[in-house]
Amino acid sequence: MTTERQLTVSAQVKNLAKIAEFIGKAATQAGLDDKATYDIQMATDEACTNIIEHAYGGEGKGSIQLTCHVQEEGLQVVILDQGSISFDPTQVPPLDVRAPLSERQRRGMGLFFIHNLVDTVEFKLNTPQGNQLILFKRKA
Amino acid sequence: MEVETKQLRRCDLVIARGRIDSSTVKTLKDAFASIKDAGRYKIVFNMNGVTYISSAGLGELIDTQNTCKHLFRGELVLAEVPQRIKEALDLAGLTALFKIFDTETEAVGNF
Numbered sequence: 001m002t003t004e005r006q007l008t009v010s011a012q013v014k015n016l017a018k019i020a021e022f023i024g025k026a027a028t029q030a031g032l033d034d035k036a037t038y039d040i041q042m043a044t045d046e047a048c049t050n051i052i053e054h055a056y057g058g059e060g061k062g063s064i065q066l067t068c069h070v071q072e073e074g075l076q077v078v079i080l081d082q083g084s085i086s087f088d089p090t091q092v093p094p095l096d097v098r099a100p101l102s103e104r105q106r107r108g109m110g111l112f113f114i115h116n117l118v119d120t121v122e123f124k125l126n127t128p129q130g131n132q133l134i135l136f137k138r139k140a
Numbered sequence: 141m142e143v144e145t146k147q148l149r150r151c152d153l154v155i156a157r158g159r160i161d162s163s164t165v166k167t168l169k170d171a172f173a174s175i176k177d178a179g180r181y182k183i184v185f186n187m188n189g190v191t192y193i194s195s196a197g198l199g200e201l202i203d204t205q206n207t208c209k210h211l212f213r214g215e216l217v218l219a220e221v222p223q224r225i226k227e228a229l230d231l232a233g234l235t236a237l238f239k240i241f242d243t244e245t246e247a248v249g250n251f
Contacts, residue, residue, distance in 0.1 A: 013163035020159070020192065038192075038224040045194055049162050097233030101209065104202050109195035109232065116231055 003029070008065045011052045011081065019048055019066060023077065026068035030075035031139050039117040040075060040137040046110035047079050047133050055083025055131060074119070074138040082130040089123055143171045150251040151182035151214075153244070157189030160197035168197060172204045172216075181207065181214030184247040188220035198234060205237060215239070219247035 007022045009015040020041045027037040048064055056062045062082050069076040095105065095112035114135070115121055124132040141158035152175045160168055175183055183204065187193075201216065208214045217239040221229070229235045241247035 013161065016161045016163055017159055035224065035227070042192070042194070042228065045161060045192075049194065049196065052162070095232065097231075098236075099233075101202070101206055101237050104206075104237070106195070106199040106202065109198065112232065113195060113228070 003070045005029075005068045005070075006065065008063055010060055011048075011056050011062045011064050011083075012059050013049065013052060015064075016045055016048060019064075020045055022066060023068065026070060026077075027075050027137075030068075030070040032075055032137060033140050036074075036137055036140060040077060040135065043114045043117040043121075043135055043137075044077055044079065046113045047135070050110050051079070051081045051083055051131075055081050055085055057083070074136060077135045077137075079133040079135070080130050085125045085131055089125075141167055143167050145171050145175065147180070148248060151184055151248060152180055153184045153186065153248065155186045155189065159191055160193040162194065162196045165194070165196045165200060169200050172200065176204070176207055182251045183208060183214070183216045184219055184244065184250075185216060186219045186244050186247070187222060187225060188244075190222060190225060193225055193228070198229070198232065202234070202237070217241060217247050217250055219244045 005026050009018060023041045023044050024037055027040055051064055052059060065080040067078040089111060092108050092111050095108050118135045118137045120136040122134040141156060141160055141164035144155045146153045154171050156168060205216045208216050219241045221240055239250060
């Protein structure tokens with residue numbers, strides 16, 4: 001049995017805190033511990049920041065809809081936007097976590113956290129409904 | 141998010157409280173910039189009150205460290221890093237790039 005919570009916000013960075021609070025409440029309901037909650041909050045924050053900066057190309061150009069499905073095994077977060085994705089997120093070069101300071105790239109750090117903080121990540125881009133990012137974080 | 145800066149005898153102290161995300165990171169960036177622009181490159185960043193830091197914030201730490209370490213003129217060290225943030229730093233391989241101290245006193249004593 002799953003329960004669902006939904007939030008729609010304007011795609012602006014001022015709403016990132018509100019999004020984090022929303023995810024936090026759903027994570028508690030799903031029985032995630034502190035670390036798992038922080039992880040799914042961070043993954044969602046990074047995803048929403050990428051939507052604002054890249055999919056919409058800037059502040060206030062659309063909306064972000066977040067749907068949390070509280071499941072027996074953990075929490076699923078579905079993030080929907082109507083931005084334009086002009087690149088393939090699976091083709092972004094992976095972050096080199098062992099690069100020395102002078103070679104550290106900032107690009108791709110958000111995607112790195114998304115992929116490494118949750119258990120499953122699925123992109124469905126340029127569908128008739130928009131772009132969907134589905135994250136799942138398992139209970140410990 | 142609030143940022144406080146103090147110039148000490150041998151280094152500058154930056155204390156942040158709250159969320160560091162793309163809506164607040166400019167405040168942190170400006171705090172570091174004001175110190176670097178004054179020609180000072182020995183900085184302690186006390187993160188005790190930081191509840192969250194996104195990749196945008198981590199990018200500012202990396203940029204500041206790069207500037208500070210250039211020509212061996214100084215460095216940025218971290219103090220009182222919350223456990224969740226330390227885990228994120230570790231995950232991204234960033235704990236290798238910064239000295240991390242349990243207390244502000246020890247961090248200041250590094251300089």
